[in-house]
Amino acid sequence: MSAREQNGYTVEGAACDAEDDELELTIATLQSLEAEPGCPNGHALDPHVAVGAGFSCDRCSGTVGHGTPLYGCRDCNYDECQQCYMRTVHKHLHVLAKRRATAKDLAGAEALLSRAEVASAAFWGKHSKEYATSMTSLGALYIEHGEYDQAFKYCAQAKPLAAACFGTQHILYAKCVNNLALLHKRMGMFDEAEDLYRESLSIKAVSVGRQHEDYATSLVNLAEVSAQTCKFSEAEAALLQAREILFKALGEKHVKYATSLNNLGYLYKLMGAYDKAEPVYMEATRIRAEVCGSQHPDYASSLNNLAVLYMVMGAHDKAEDQCLSAKMIYEKTVSSHHPERIVCLNNYANVLLRAGKLKEAEEVFLQVREIRASALGESHPDVAKSTFHLADISAVMGDMQKAEERHQTVLHMSQGHAGLLALRCECLRSLASLYIKVSKFEEAHSLLLEAQEVLAMSHGCEHPEYAKLLMNIARACMKTGRFKAAMGNILFAAQIHQTSLNLVLAALPEPRRLQYIASMDEDTSRLLTLAVKHVNTFDSIRQCFHVVACRKHLVFDASLYGSALGDPLVAHDARVETDFAELRALRGQLVQHLLSEGTAAEALQSAPPAQFKHLVARVEDLERKLGKFLKAPGSLCFESNDALQSVSASLPRNTAIVEYVLFGDMDSDTSGGTCTIGHYAAFVVEAGQDTASLLDIGHADYVHALVDEFLGATRQTKRVAAGLTLRRLVLDVVVAILRPSAQHLFIAPDARLAQLPFDALPCEVGHVLDWELTLSYVVSSRDVVGWNDINKSRAQSYQFRDAPASLVVADPDFKLEAASSDDTSINTEPLVDWGCAPVFQALRGTGEEGNMVANMLARAQHEPPKSLTGPDATVNNLLQAQGPPILHVATHGFFLPASGIPKSATRLHQSLRHAADPFVRCGFAMSGADTWMRGRKPPPCAGTGILTALELRGMNLKGTHLGVFSCCDTGCGHAQRGEGVIGMGRAAMLTGAESVVLTLWRIDDDSTPALMKNFYEALLLGFGESGPLGRAASLRWAQRRHRERGEPFSNWAPFVLYGMHHGLPGHGPA
Missing domain, CATH: 1.25.40.10 (Tetratricopeptide repeat domain)
Incomplete structure (x- = not known):
């Protein structure tokens, strides 16, 4: 067979x-x-006839009569x-x-x-x-x-x-x-x-039995046809049965078993279950590589399958790598008209299309269509698919007439064809998009409604493709003024997307989780445009808030895998602890590998060495594997399907929360493409209320310009003017709708607003800092729901005074070097001249601050704090800490933007400037950091002296009530729409810290110790009968005192608190 x-x-x-x-x-x-x-014996047989009787056939032993034709060999005396x-x-x-x-x-x-x-x-x-x-x-x-x-x-x-x-x-x-x-x-x-x-x-x-491999192959045949007609449940059952038969009959290391995995992966891709498809495809690829070799067409077929999956999932770089590898193998092993080579060629054209090489892609698509038409006939389904690809690329190239003609050809070919339902639906959607671009909105709406009927029949109403179609219909509805219909379609699509998110995110490595979430940004923008400008009803706001709150917190959830906070979410499995430990260690190795390359970082990114590639691959494998042991990401958001109810019920009494969100204004989407005009809105939820408010803040460009002017102004008058306008725009409108009893406002900022110290905004007299309304920050609305979980899990008798020792890290020895007997050069290559001045200079104020904080903690807790100072303040010593109740770090901090760094910058900048992961581009300078920056070698215990946020995520800060990162730029990071800030604060909260004090810019070494003294006085000791204050109130009080002493704005304004605002357990207001 x-x-x-x-x-x-x-x-x-x-x-x-x-x-x-x-x-x-x-x-x-x-x-x-x-x-x-x-x-x-191999001799030729000569014809002759039997003469007389007694002859018999030497093959069948039958008697041969006189005159019967025979074939014989005289040399061997053989006749038949x-x-x-x-x-x-x-x-x-x-x-x-x-x-x-x-x-x-x-x-x-x-x-x-x-x-x-x-x-x-x-x-x-x-x-x-x-x-x-x-x-x-x-x-x-x-x-x-x-x-x-x-x-x-x-x-x-x-x-x-x-x-x-x-x-x-x-x-x-x-x-x-x-x-x-x-x-x-x-x-x-x-x-x-x-x-x-x-x-x-x-x-x-009947003929071979139900456990025979031939029976399994027939099951695969049946499944393939069932899948083509969208009978997915029948197809899956058949393929699972076939896989089990082949495993029992042939074992795992057999090409037919690998083929059964490939079939199953393909079905899951068709179903949209990408989380199931990828691991199955990868296992099939591994087996084929072992059994067939890495230059066999079967191995190329597996690579091709992965390429298609990655294209569907949006991982285009990986898709291109797999596709090109498969194409090279096919070119060496099969003819130019081989069906698998044609499929691979078609995939390669799609890769070219996504890379923007439109002319080259069209040429390849034409080549594929000609080959298929010649071999299969003009009416074959594969020819229809090729024609659709050409129609699509014509639209991208702007040839609208040719694109419409080719679309109409495909619709004609697919009319009444059961096997082309999916293609017909896609063609209808594509042609509708084309009509939208040329303002034929009614025609587009009609086509999309037909596509909806086709897709509901072929895929059902819970498929991710159905959700995409609903978004297309919503877009057409918006263009034709059907705003309520558009809202209904988007909300239905959001429900479907939530289900697919739960399936997909657990199976992807972290960068691709974030990439997948970002791919839904346009959908969220369309929803917010409707809610803000067209359908501003209580019910629409409630549902819109649920979608936005879930999506925004999903970015945080997507980073939980492999962090300490993710541990309790893991099913009880002994393998998980080992895998988590390995993942944390490998992340550290990745950072050290980047740092060890120094000025070779650019070369590393363009052509990573084998070791680095292996590390990256292993990290992705572990992130994917661990994701399967975690709860679905959606379950981390809200227990109910109503975010408003959960948040409102969880907010402390007399408090409110404002969730800012940046979105694309889809009313300005006139070209049919993705909108690039940003707009801010704000959801406001008050404790115990059943409704939320949705406020239109304004154009993002205007808001960002005000933020830049406020933060960058060197003259007081200019900063005050910008600050007053900014306060009225983003804060006054929120405060105006709060009940008079509101005492605390939680701010969940987004994008550039995450870099704004709201307390420092000026008023007509003084600052927002002087208001009776206390401000503090959260990543998203979901945070306040999580606080209830923390409080429930903590014993009623728990007291901060009785907690384990806190940890103070201060005044590292940046010049710490290896012993003189060691080789002090990192390698034999000439060292780069980084200049004579120390890059990380000693900070006298951090030593004073560390001693002061340690003394105050010693008076507040029964167990004195542990201090890491001087040569003891190393990366390794800090990473070994296990949930100190308070973690205070006073040293140099850094954040490196993804671009705009001069090539003459420091070794740290050169090493990390091209790191794609934002968690790698920020961190602390620890003991030995300046030694490493000069090209010298710190002692082994110090590593490079650089601790990044990625490594910080490997810590266990569960049980840490407060982290105070009294360093420059610890509140800075990668700020994107819907993501907040990805930096040191996010890393600390991922590891389990309840709250963290961060800085939004560089801080003054001389004045910061006094501010920290005031902060800890309020937090630990309090004032007379009032007792200790909450975490947010303590910071606010310290900032006021600092300002009242005449300290410049830049010295007190950058400090912000993220997370729980309450007092320390048993040591302040709940």
Whole structure:
């Protein structure tokens, strides 16, 4: 039984074997012959006749009468009758034909089978078993040729003939049925193919049994047709059964078992279950590499499958890598018209398209279409698919007339074609998008409604593609003024997306989780545009808030995997602890590898060495693996399906929260493309209230300009003017709608607003800092719901005074070097001259601050704090800390933007400037940092002296009530729409810290100790009868005192508190 790949499935191929009994001719004999069989010793047989009686056939032992034709070898005294001789010739021709077909010599195989057909018809007649076998084999060969008219002629004749000669339970009859089914499937006649495959399956259940590999192959055939007609549940059941049969029959290390995994992965991709598809595909690829080798077409097929999956998932770089690798293998191993090579070529065209190489992509698409039309005919489904690709690329290139013509051609070809429902739907959507671009909105709306009917019928109403279609319809509704209909479609799509998020995020490595979430940004923008400008009802705001709050916190959730906070979410499994430990260690190695490269960082990014590639691959594998042990990301957001209810019920009494969100104003989307005009809105939720308010803040460009002017102004008057306008725009509108009893406002900022110290905004008299309303910050609204979980898990008798020792890290020895007996150079290459001045200078104020904080903590807790100062303040010592109640760090901090760094910058900048992960571009300078910056070698315990946020995520800060990062720029980081700030604060909260004090810019070493003294006085000691204050109130009080002493704005304004605002447990206001 032969097999080949088709549309991602490996299915049973056309059967061209002779009868299944073993041939008596040995392989050695066959190899020595070309067209005629011989005696057992390989000599040619000469024809003669039997003379007299007593002759017998040496092959069948039958008696041969006088005058009977014989074929014999005088040298070997060997004779056989004509019947045996012709049967041997017939079998021999079939075996040779099969060998030629395997060697891709289809013309040679056809000549041999044609000879067998003529011989069998002449000797046994056209109703014989031998003639039926020849017809079956020729039909199968023409299917492989792609000559479907000839194939149909032979297959249609072979089926009834085989039934008459062998019976309907014989294996050859099953092969005839299978050939006809395969032919109908290739011709796009899926209903007929399904009926035939079911007949073949029932025959094999009797002839070979339900645990035989041939039965499993028939299950795959049936599943492939079921999937083509969108009967996904039936297809999945068949493929899972086939996989189990093959595993038991052949074992894991077998190419057919790998093929069963490939089939299952392809089905999951069709279903939109990408989290299931990728690991199955990867396992199939691994097995094929081991069994077939890395230059085999089967291995290329697996790479091709992965490429398609990655394109669907939006991971275009990975898709291109896999596609090019597969293409190179196919070019070396198969002909230019081979079906798998054509599929790969088509995928390569898609890669070119996504890379913006439109002309090259169109040329490849045209090449694919010509090959398919020549082999399959103009009406074949694959030709329709190629035509659609050309229509799509014409639209991208701006040739609207050609694009419309090609779309209409595809719609005509797909009309009434069951196997092209998905293509028809996609074509309708694509043509609708084309009409939107040319302002034919009503025509677009009609096409999308037809597409909705088709997709609901083919995929159902819970499929991710259905959600995408709903968003298309919403877009058309907005263009035609149907705003309520648009809102309904978007909210329905959001529900479907939430389900797919739960499935997908757990299976992706972290960077791709964030990438996947970002891909839904336009959908969220369209929803917010409607809610802010067109459908501002209580119910629409409630539902919109739920979507936005879930999406915004999902970015935080997506980073939980592999962080300490993710541990309690993991199912109890011994393997997980080891994997988490390995992941943390590998992340540290990645950072150290980057730092060790120094000025070679650019080369590292363009051509990473093998070790770095291995580290990255292993980290991604672990992130993907650990994701499967975690709860679905959606379950981390809100227990109920109503975020407003959860947040309102969780807010402390007399408090409120404002959730700022930056979105694209889709009303300005006039071209049909993605909108680039930003707009701010704000959701306001008060404790115990059933409704939320949605405020229109204004254009993002205007807000950002004010933020830049306020933070960058060198003159007091200019800063005050910008600050007053900014306060009225982003804060006064919020405060104006709060109840008079509101005492605390939690701010969940977004994008550039995350870099704004709201307390420092000026008023007509003083600052917001002087208001009775206290401000503090959270990542998203979901944070306040999490506080309830923390409070419930903490014992009622828990007191901060009785907690384990806190940790103070201050005044590192930046010049710490390895012992003089060690080799003080990092490598034998000439060291880069980084200048004479220290890059990380000693900070006298941090030493004073560390001593002061340690003394105050010693008075507040029974167990004195642990201090890491001077040479002890190393990266390794800090990372070993386990949940100190308070973690205070006073040292140099840094944040490196992704661009705009001069090439003459420091070694740290040169090493990390191209790091894609924002968690790598920010951190602390620890002992030995300046030594490393100068190209010298710190002691092994100090590493490079650089601690990044990525490494900080490997800590366990569960049980840490407060982190105080009294360093420059610890509140800075990667600020994007819907993500907040990804930096040191985010890393600390991912590791389990309840709250953290951060700085939004560089802080003054001389004045900061005094501010920290005031902060800890309020937090730990309090004032008279009032007792200690809450965390947010303590920081606010310290900032006021600092300002009242006449300290400049830049010295007190940058400090902000993220997270829980309460007092320390048992030590302040709850």
